[in-house]
Amino acid sequence: MYILVVEDQQDIIEMLRLTWSDSRDKLEYISSVAQARRYIESNETSAYDCMIIDINLPDGSGLELLREARLRSEIPVVMISGAGDADSRADAISVGADDYLMKPFSVKELRARVHRLYATRQSARSAQLATSFFVGRVVCDLQRLLLERSDMTVSLTALEARILQVLHNSNGADCPKSSIARQALFREYDPRDKTIDVYINRLRGKLGELDDRSADAIKTVRGVGYRLIGR
Known part of the structure; x- marks a missing residue:
């Protein structure tokens, strides 16, 4: 899988790099709304199988980024956040997130959720693909x-x-x-x-x-x- 991670916290990035145990997955990291917006506007997100987006980014909200992504793509998206409650999760899901995890999270759980979303989306896509x-x-x-x-x-x-x-x-x-x-x-x-x-x-x-x-x-x-x- 090719996974685009939008996260600015270096400790989270290092944790993912060190403990994401599936070597078949390739994670690419960007750290701002501005960078991610360029990927979305150029349709570069079509090269990825999933996005992981932090809600609190240094130059804006991950939720706004999610809204923009959903206008152009159905790529599976997992939102992560260091602050929030049940309402925050509901807000993310209503905007178009496929899943939501609070920090601190288990990398093993995040990986399992990403793989589940990918498998579900691939199965649905295979059924719909025009031959x-x-x-x-x-x-x-x-x-x-x-x-x-x-x-x-x-x-x-x-x-x-x-x-x-x-x-x-x-x-x-x-x-x-x-x-x-x-x-x-x-x-x-x-x-x-x-x-x-x-x-x-x-x-x-x-x-x-x-x-x-x-x-x-x-x-x-x-x-x-x-x-x-x-x-």
């Missing part, structure tokens, strides 16, 4: 790994299909290369690695074989990544 959708005027059939237009077809590789799925899941929003790398290539994005660009060009070429206009459905977003536009 067939349009890319421009071309039908993308992920189950059969085919692009189709009229009576013509072009085959897709598994990686090409995963890239199209990630772009499709962004629902017309900018899709950062970091998100494509993590969800389709299963690795961290390296700006020196041109694999994503090469495969995007291949996809445009395959789409263009079936329909010239549909090759333009995958738009380049300079400095960010790509965007899949509607028909």
Whole structure:
């Protein structure tokens, strides 16, 4: 799992670094509302499987950050706070938090809650994922790994299909290369690695074989990544 932690207390950060025992999880730390807002506005949060947000941050409220995140994303969010009561928890849940923990908390419990949220969300997502959708005027059939237009077809590789799925899941929003790398290539994005660009060009070429206009459905977003536009 890729987890974005918005927390300014160094002792909490060190505790998480030292005692988060699942080596399969990668935690990234930022410490302010301003930093987190940049992630949200650029859709960079789509590269993560969960967010952990402290309610009391040095430059604003984690609840306001949660509101902004919920306008753009359904990413699972766990709120943490060093002060509050049952009403505080209710407020966080009503704004859109999936869970809430008071400090001091058990890292083991936090990890278990994050994993539970992720598993629940993945199960729901798997049930809802489209296996067939349009890319421009071309039908993308992920189950059969085919692009189709009229009576013509072009085959897709598994990686090409995963890239199209990630772009499709962004629902017309900018899709950062970091998100494509993590969800389709299963690795961290390296700006020196041109694999994503090469495969995007291949996809445009395959789409263009079936329909010239549909090759333009995958738009380049300079400095960010790509965007899949509607028909």
